[in-house]
Amino acid sequence: MxxxxxxxxxxxxxxxxxxxxxxxxxxxxxxxxxxxxxxxxxxxxxxxxxxxxxxxxxxxxxxxxxxxxxxxxxxxxxxxxxxxxxxxxxxxxxxxxxxxxxxxxxxxxxxxxxxxxxxxxxxxxxxxxxxxxxxxxxxxxxxxxxxxxxxxxxxxxxxxxxxxxxxxxxxxxxxxxxxxxxxxxxxxxxxxxxxxxxxxYTQHQKMQVMIVTEHPKKIIDGIQEKMHRGITIIHDVEGAYGHTEKTILFTIIDRYDMYDIHNIIVACDPYAFVSVSEVAKVYGRFKEQELV
Structure with a gap:
């Protein structure tokens, strides 16, 4: 087989x-x-x-x-x-x-x-x-x-x-x-x-995703395992409405990856707040997907 x-x-x-x-x-x-x-x-x-x-x-x-x-x-x-x-x-x-x-x-x-x-x-x-x-x-x-x-x-x-x-x-x-x-x-x-x-052809279009969540570890593990993207973490932030402790995650992805990261976030924390914005330029150690 x-x-x-x-x-x-x-x-x-x-x-x-x-x-x-x-x-x-x-x-x-x-x-x-x-x-x-x-x-x-x-x-x-x-x-x-x-x-x-x-x-x-x-x-x-x-x-x-x-x-x-x-x-x-x-x-x-x-x-x-x-x-x-x-x-x-x-x-x-x-x-x-x-x-x-x-x-x-x-x-x-x-x-x-x-x-x-x-x-x-x-x-x-x-x-x-x-x-x-x-x-x-x-x-x-x-x-x-x-x-x-x-x-x-x-x-x-x-x-x-x-x-x-x-x-x-x-x-x-x-x-x-x-x-x-x-x-x-x-x-x-x-x-x-x-x-x-x-x-x-959206692979070259970069997006910054900001995630405010109470379950950062699950989302981090999901993104790193399935998408192999780096993540910046800001600990100990507080929501003004519920005054609950949250964590902010930042990551840069290709527009082509939007469907994948959405599924990961929904599966790990359906109540997470997510903001997505276009990125004009990326410097540093951002790894693009290979063409082949």
């Missing part, structure tokens, strides 16, 4: 491959259904691939396809990810990029003319959801995802914000190629894409 560890590994593998496949479909739909008909660029390496594709159509005797360029431009970034993030992470990234290249090439584009605003909104949302789900599953979609993850580890800035900052160059390029009106739609698309990524 297969062990639980073996089943867990198999489930994890299937989850990552499924996320890679969903991302491939999402980026292909966004590209072929919205960005290309709307004459606007995507973010990251996909946007650079589109730019080179446009320039090759205009100035070269042959056309370099977006799908081929997308994979080729990712190759040096695969190498960067291999050494800076992890081998397993990079292998799944290669799978995601390869599947995306195939879907971009083979998914037929509909012959329709849509409002550029519709293209910017729906293209950004669809690609953002696909990218966020891939990252949430522990894989990358290549390109600036890899650069963004490395920079976030060093600077603490949110992934979407880094994505938007780097893609300013693509907005300017879109202005020269398609005109400045389309450049603004490209900027809107990239902004929406970044915000949707942040909404879906």
């Amino acid at each position: 297969e062990s639980l560890e073996g089943l867990s590994r198999r489930y994890n593998l299937l989850s990552k491959i499924s996320a890679a496949f969903l991302y491939a479909i999402a980026v292909a739909v966004a590209l072929n259904f919205f960005w290309q008909p709307g004459h606007m660029y995507s973010s990251g390496v996909t946007g650079f691939a589109q730019l080179i594709n446009t320039l090759s159509e205009r100035y070269l005797p042959f056309t370099l396809t977006t799908s081929t360029l997308y994979f080729a431009l990712n190759v040096p970034l695969f190498i960067l990810g291999w050494f800076k993030i992890g081998k397993k992470f990079t292998i799944f990234t290669i799978i995601a990029v390869f599947l995306a290249s195939i879907m971009m090439h083979n998914l037929p584009a509909p012959e329709w003319k849509l409002d550029p605003l519709v293209c910017a909104i729906f293209g950004g949302v669809i690609n953002g959801v696909g990218t966020g789900l891939a990252l949430k599953s522990g894989i990358s979609t290549g390109g600036l995802d890899i650069v963004g993850i490395i920079l976030r580890k060093k600077t603490g800035q949110s992934f979407g914000s880094i994505n938007i900052a780097i893609n300013l160059l693509i907005v300017i390029a879109a202005g020269f190629v398609f005109g400045w009106t389309r450049s603004l739609y490209t900027a809107l698309n990239i902004f929406i894409n970044g915000r949707v990524i942040d909404a879906v």
Whole structure:
């Protein structure tokens, strides 16, 4: 009979491959259904691939396809990810990029003319959801995802914000190629894409949890055993209503951990007072969850 560890590994593998496949479909739909008909660029390496594709159509005797360029431009970034993030992470990234290249090439584009605003909104949302789900599953979609993850580890800035900052160059390029009106739609698309990524991929978003409880030991044990988070303890505090002795616990978690810590607190002390606030930056010995 297969062990639980073996089943867990198999489930994890299937989850990552499924996320890679969903991302491939999402980026292909966004590209072929919205960005290309709307004459606007995507973010990251996909946007650079589109730019080179446009320039090759205009100035070269042959056309370099977006799908081929997308994979080729990712190759040096695969190498960067291999050494800076992890081998397993990079292998799944290669799978995601390869599947995306195939879907971009083979998914037929509909012959329709849509409002550029519709293209910017729906293209950004669809690609953002696909990218966020891939990252949430522990894989990358290549390109600036890899650069963004490395920079976030060093600077603490949110992934979407880094994505938007780097893609300013693509907005300017879109202005020269398609005109400045389309450049603004490209900027809107990239902004929406970044915000949707942040909404879906929540691991990097830090939250401070303050817990006022009469049963600190149970909660501390639950958090440390199940979540492996550090906790700061303030003893001998008093509630103004009942004048009972309480303890305040402070801990920093990922937003992704909110469900787990809520269950721990409710199980240990259903009458605990809990306050949660967003954290702009964390210094010191805070350990982030591994991507893989």
